[in-house]
Amino acid sequence: MKTLEELDSLREKLQADMKIREKNNNITVNVSMGTCGIAAGARETMKVLIEEISKQNLKDITLTQTGCTGSCQHEPLVEIKKGADKVTYIKVDRKKAREIVRRHLMEGKVVKEWTILD
Amino acid sequence: MEELSCHILDLARNSLEAGATGLEITITENPEENLLEFQVRDNGRGIDEKDIPRLMDPFFTTKQCKKVGLGIPLLLHAIKTCGGTLKIKPLPEKGTEVTACFPYHHLDRAPLGDLPGTLSVLLTAENYVDLLYRHKYKQDTFIFDTKELRSQLGEVPLKNPVVLTWLQNYLNNELNNLRGGKTIENVGRTGQFTGKTSGRHENPRKK
Numbered sequence: 001m002k003t004l005e006e007l008d009s010l011r012e013k014l015q016a017d018m019k020i021r022e023k024n025n026n027i028t029v030n031v032s033m034g035t036c037g038i039a040a041g042a043r044e045t046m047k048v049l050i051e052e053i054s055k056q057n058l059k060d061i062t063l064t065q066t067g068c069t070g071s072c073q074h075e076p077l078v079e080i081k082k083g084a085d086k087v088t089y090i091k092v093d094r095k096k097a098r099e100i101v102r103r104h105l106m107e108g109k110v111v112k113e114w115t116i117l118d
Numbered sequence: 119m120e121e122l123s124c125h126i127l128d129l130a131r132n133s134l135e136a137g138a139t140g141l142e143i144t145i146t147e148n149p150e151e152n153l154l155e156f157q158v159r160d161n162g163r164g165i166d167e168k169d170i171p172r173l174m175d176p177f178f179t180t181k182q183c184k185k186v187g188l189g190i191p192l193l194l195h196a197i198k199t200c201g202g203t204l205k206i207k208p209l210p211e212k213g214t215e216v217t218a219c220f221p222y223h224h225l226d227r228a229p230l231g232d233l234p235g236t237l238s239v240l241l242t243a244e245n246y247v248d249l250l251y252r253h254k255y256k257q258d259t260f261i262f263d264t265k266e267l268r269s270q271l272g273e274v275p276l277k278n279p280v281v282l283t284w285l286q287n288y289l290n291n292e293l294n295n296l297r298g299g300k301t302i303e304n305v306g307r308t309g310q311f312t313g314k315t316s317g318r319h320e321n322p323r324k325k
Contacts, residue, residue, distance in 0.1 A: 003291075007281075015274055018273070
């Protein structure tokens with residue numbers, strides 16, 4: 001989909017989606033986007049997250065970004081929050097990002113070996 | 119950083135962290151005059167004139183929580199390796215303007231890279247920001263304005279992943295059209311060129 005006309009039909013579809021769904025288990029996916037993160041490839045990580053979340057048609061997921069969080073050696077960092085639960089994934093490249101969408105966001109399983117304890 | 123578009127994302131992040139609500143990114147490609155320029159203007163809290171020379175120092179930052187600020191020094195490195203220039207100035211009203219100029223044909227100039235990626239990723243930020251993007255290539259200009267897009271989207275948020283995916287494709291398409299069917303030069307993380315920009319390869323890469 002590439003043209004502005006196509007955006008119109010997309011909007012109608014998304015508006016209809018917004019009406020049906022309930023906002024009760026909203027998940028926030030946060031990518032650190034400081035200089036360190038960007039240099040380590042955070043933009044590619046975020047791009048994959050955008051693509052996969054939209055491809056899998058996952059609802060109630062909010063993407064967001066922050067600056068440097070002080071763990072520059074672990075960048076790119078992806079933090080997933082659901083209510084009070086927070087999981088931080090480290091060194092998330094494209095491949096890991098895809099897996100995180102599949103395993104964490106879709107199947108609800110934390111991929112422990114890629115996380116650091118907060 | 120391997121691509122200039124990563125530096126642009128970094129500068130725009132600086133703007134957001136300085137509380138900007140308006141952002142203007144302008145790219146000027148003029149191969150005939152051997153010029154590639156990008157400019158990031160914002161309406162953030164601005165910069166103290168006396169701090170400008172200190173920005174080049176990696177151990178200078180205005181942030182309380184950390185000791186280093188590498189964004190500008192890294193950009194400066196990319197500029198110096200090919201003999202470009204950098205200008206940072208506070209705007210009279212409010213905000214900052216950063217302009218980087220590069221010799222278009224210099225071998226050591228970093229590729230422009232994935233601008234649609236930079237823009238779509240930038241729009242996932244928490245801040246509500248009006249982004250105006252202008253891309254000039256030779257005589258032609260492409261303009262993208264989030265204000266227009268938001269009014270077209272109505273209640274659907276711009277940062278919805280489905281919308282951002284559309285945006286990514288839309289920008290890719292428009293920028294390729296602007297550049298006469300040539301993909302934007304970019305470089306993979308392995309260091310290999312993936313875009314084709316020289317006259318020797320006229321066929322744009324099909325996606």
